[in-house]
Amino acid sequence: MTTPDNERRRFTRIDFDASTELQKGDHLYMVTLVDISFNGILVKSDTPLKLALGDEALATIRLQGDDVAIRTPVTLTHQNEQEYGFLIENLDLDSLTLLRRLVELNLGDPTLLERELDHFFATDAH
Template sequence: LNVEGAIFDVALVDVSFNGVLVKSDIPLAFDIGQEAEVTIHLLGDDIAIRTPATLAHKREKEYGFLIENLDIDSLTLLRRLVELNLGDETLLERELDHFFDND
């Protein structure tokens, strides 16, 4: 998690086409609406999803970010990750329809 040039190591709790939920072992002094760049490392540093995001909510040590813009490579990786986690192509298509209807 890159916030104003500062790098924070956080754990990924959940990810969807709309947002990312992360957890930190230490409380982070972020404000709602604060912008960040989220990087989700899939295979070390070689393959990663990178996206600008905005802090939408925080609760204790969990922080929810709305995804703003995904480049095509990150969108492709995220699609595959969601597909693997859902295990059902019908659910994936429903998630994609919801994502594109909100744009």
């Protein structure tokens, strides 16, 4: 029997609108953040990104101007038309703290947050 994606998903996607950019070498792409989780981000771009599956980039998600931002290396894992899905590779402590607070505010349930953090710290990729 096939399990729907939402049942297999270990990390809740948070719909969030924030100024977001991706940097790959000398290229800087301004994109629209669709959603974010402890596992990755989904962005939308009106112009095609010159990225291939497996390419790494640096994502900057500005929560409050330039002062408060999540900065993390990401890897392109899937692309569908104008949407690009990236796996978060390594969050520094400041970015992890900001993402944790963002998830906490949107989940509204400390039990769900603890479950997500358990999954996050249990994965080998982090």
